[in-house]
Amino acid sequence: MTRQRLVGWGRTTPGMSEVQSPASEDLVAREMTLGSRTIARGLGRSYGDAAQLSGGVVLSNRALGGIGAIAPDGVVTLGAGVSIDELLAVAIPQGWFVPVTPGTRQVTIGGAVAADVHGKNHHRDGSIGDHVLEMRLVTPAGRFSVSPSVEPDLFWATIGGMGLTGVVTTVTLRLIKIETDRILVDTHRHSNLDDVMSAMSDGDDEYRYSVAWVDCMTKGASMGRAILTRGDHATRRDLASASLVAPAPARLRVPFNAPSGLLNPLSIRAFNEVWFRSAPQSREGEEQSLGTFFHPLDGVNDWNRLYGRRGFVQYQFAVADAQAECVVRAIDRLSSSGVASFLAVLKRFGPANHGMLSFPLAGWTLALDLPVGPSALPTVLDDLDEMVIDAGGRVYLAKDSRLNPEAVRVMYPRLPHFLDVKNRIDPRHQLASDLARRLQLVGK
Ligand SMILES: Cc1cc2nc3c(=O)[nH]c(=O)nc-3n(C[C@H](O)[C@H](O)[C@H](O)COP(=O)(O)OP(=O)(O)OC[C@H]3O[C@@H](n4cnc5c(N)ncnc54)[C@H](O)[C@@H]3O)c2cc1C
Secondary structure (H helix, E strand, C coil), X not given: CEEEEECCCCCCCCEEEEEECXXXXXXXXXXXXXXXXXXXXXXXXXXXXXXXXXXXXXXXXXXXXXXXCCCCCCEEEXXXXXXXXXXXXXXXXXXXXXXXXXXXXXXXXXXXXXXXXXXXXXXXXXXXXXXXXXXXXXXXXEEEEECCCCCHHHHHHHCCCCCCCCEEEEEXXXXXXXXXXXXXXXXXXXXXXXXXXXXHHHHHHHCCEEEEEECCCCCHHHCCCEEEEEEEECCHHHCCCCCCCCCCCCCEECCCCCXXXXXXXXXXXXXXXXXXXXXXXXXXXXXXXXXXXXXXXXXXXCHHHHHCCCCEEEEEEEEEHHHCHHHHHHHHHHHCCCCCCCCEEEEEECCCCCCCCCCXXXXXXXXXXXXXXXXXXXXXXXXXXXXXXXXXXXXXXXXXXXXXXXXXXXXXXXXXXXXXXXXXXXXXXXXXXXXXHHCCCCCC
16 A cells, blocks of 8 residues: 555645555455445546545546457456556457457556546447446445346446446456557548538538547637537558558657646637648548547547646537537637637537436537636636526536536436445445535435
């Protein structure tokens, strides 16, 4: 056991915890019987305080390894501490890919199911929980195998449940078949937000993957100008020569914290401008590697240090199709506030699953990266909360570091059901995190 200062990827809310790395389900169960306040942690890629517990015990899942053989139908069982990067290193050469990947490969499968992560294909394929067949879970009430048909309530409380129902030790999921390690990508530049949103509403169904990078620093007629990239896996027939090679590890690293204030409205506006101008007006069928298309940020380790010591907030919300206007109003609010935001990420979501605290709901999602510092930031974020609540939407807990309990209760109407399940397997409220305490998700 070591005492460590833990922090999320945004580095805004540190906390001191005792950290353990149990290497088997038996050792996780033994920890659980000791009765300490506990939360699991993966690779710490959630942005806020979800994977830490000040004064409590954090169970790192990284020693829960092992990747089973991949069956002919793509079904594989792996330890919850295996990262998507490690899984892809084994799966891609055999012609398999993960059904859902977030924007970084550096997440564990335990962290991925606990946040019910989504990728650029939610409108087609849903989130990771939709592809999980079974999980092993250690709770204060004992060990469970859970699936959509066995202990379904505990299964769907755990999918998106931010570690608050126990420690997932293994996950069985179904991979998808790929013939090559390339994506064929269509790229289009759009001069404003209305334009890109119409293109996505009208055309996303024709693509498996779709994402728009939106410039939130422009105002007026070019407010929300964007680069839309969409694509699908290349087949052998599409390419002159095909290979199945896993993405290479990052070669670059940010060695120390950049001075706070390096990323300011001026520098971010300049970056966004260069980035927008360098994208092609329109390009179809470009071959991109899996790493370039899915995980462009993984090329540089520790890139969050660029935000300096104060760190940054990622604010991601989802609203229904009928509330698309909320996306427009949010970008308008931001672009007129003087608060700098790097390229925002806009995606379409398909239908929600049964995950009680799962984030996606059919419609739109927008993710904003905001350096901490500007005095207007807290007010802008409070305004965005209000807009999202008025639109019946929600903020993503895996990115959150600042919501309040009242807001979460409105945003997540299935929270009472979640707490019922949690109270059943954790009547003494042993499972907690700094996020859970802040949002009063620990149970009564
Ligand atoms: C660059 C970047 C891009 C991202 N892009 C996306 C994206 O496109 N889509 C998306 O959905 N998310 C995205 N994320 C968020 C990320 O996918 C999630 O926060 C994910 O949960 C991180 O996994 P982790 O292993 O780092 O978990 P941690 O951050 O360590 O933990 C996250 C949560 O999982 C719980 N947990 C971890 N392991 C277990 C376990 N074994 N059992 C039970 N609970 C467990 C923790 O208690 C915590 O609540 C992105 C993050 C970054 C940094």
